[in-house]
Amino acid sequence: MGEPTIDLLKMELPVEEGRLHLNGDGVKTTGLVLIDVVNGFCTVGAGNLAPKVADKQISEMVEESVRIARLFCEKKWPVFAFLDTHHPDIPEHPYPPHCILGTDEANLVPALQWLENDPNATLQRKDCIDGFLGSIDKHDGSNVFVDWVRNNDIKLLLVVGICTDICVLDFVSSVLSARNRGFLSPLEDVVVYSRACATYDLPLHIANTLKDTIAHPQELMHHIGLYMAQGRGAKETVRSRQLISSRRIEKQRPIRSPSELFKRMFLTPAVKGASKLGVLPEVQERRGEEKNIMFFQAHV
Numbered sequence: 001m002g003e004p005t006i007d008l009l010k011m012e013l014p015v016e017e018g019r020l021h022l023n024g025d026g027v028k029t030t031g032l033v034l035i036d037v038v039n040g041f042c043t044v045g046a047g048n049l050a051p052k053v054a055d056k057q058i059s060e061m062v063e064e065s066v067r068i069a070r071l072f073c074e075k076k077w078p079v080f081a082f083l084d085t086h087h088p089d090i091p092e093h094p095y096p097p098h099c100i101l102g103t104d105e106a107n108l109v110p111a112l113q114w115l116e117n118d119p120n121a122t123l124q125r126k127d128c129i130d131g132f133l134g135s136i137d138k139h140d141g142s143n144v145f146v147d148w149v150r151n152n153d154i155k156l157l158l159v160v161g162i163c164t165d166i167c168v169l170d171f172v173s174s175v176l177s178a179r180n181r182g183f184l185s186p187l188e189d190v191v192v193y194s195r196a197c198a199t200y201d202l203p204l205h206i207a208n209t210l211k212d213t214i215a216h217p218q219e220l221m222h223h224i225g226l227y228m229a230q231g232r233g234a235k236e237t238v239r240s241r242q243l244i245s246s247r248r249i250e251k252q253r254p255i256r257s258p259s260e261l262f263k264r265m266f267l268t269p270a271v272k273g274a275s276k277l278g279v280l281p282e283v284q285e286r287r288g289e290e291k292n293i294m295f296f297q298a299h300v
């Protein structure tokens with residue numbers, strides 16, 4: 001799918017932008033949730049659902065997830081990591097076999113393996129898409145994720161990982177519903193950090209050559225995942241520069257008019273003073289001045 005088409009769709013389905021600051025006065029207890037940053041989804045050639053070739057969105061997600069995880073662990077803030085893991089005899093429809101228990105596919109990517117031995121981190125294997133459901137003990141009904149939120153007195157949840165429109169979206173949706181029903185006290189806010197999220201790429205022309213497979217254009221599906229999560233209660237998106245600098249969330253404007261879209265699509269690095277024209281963060285990113293990311297925030 002061409003970039004102008006995706007830009008038009010983004011204009012019709014805007015995701016609001018903001019900044020999340022995690023330091024400063026009045027910091028809420030913040031927990032980090034890493035979703036499936038495992039070899040089976042992230043490491044080139046690792047399995048049926050791993051990228052076949054180097055993937056920029058996924059490698060950037062891994063890099064940013066590792067950076068955030070290190071920051072949280074240095075601060076001794078709670079970290080919870082889901083690892084997609086399946087019994088070899090129990091397939092997960094409609095997906096091909098992946099992340100089989102005991103294989104390297106079901107392990108954290110090499111850059112995150114240190115997390116296994118970090119006392120700050122809780123690792124949870126899950127055999128389903130939705131990590132909230134995957135945290136339920138099949139024998140006694142307890143939920144290790146709910147316990148983690150309660151035991152750490154978490155009020156703000158920062159969510160990163162893969163896939164934006166599948167495991168991340170389902171988890172965020174369940175968490176918001178559980179919070180609304182009072183299961184997740186004292187949790188107040190859920191924030192999705194878009195640049196530390198990614199999804200897989202399966203263009204239409206390739207999907208058409210495969211049996212029982214539907215297209216999954218990466219950039220569009222990533223955006224739709226963010227948009228859907230926002231629709232479940234998200235109010236903001238944020239940039240990363242200030243991620244760990246303080247806790248406030250500031251609003252940024254979404255694209256709201258064709259003229260804004262024009263600026264975004266056609267301004268180039270050669271255009272001087274573009275930021276003074278109020279151009280969008282995406283343009284600034286093209287100019288190499290600032291990386292834009294998106295977050296959602298969902299309020300009670």
Ligand SMILES: [Zn+2]
Nearest residue numbers: 084092099128
């Ligand atoms: Zn799975």
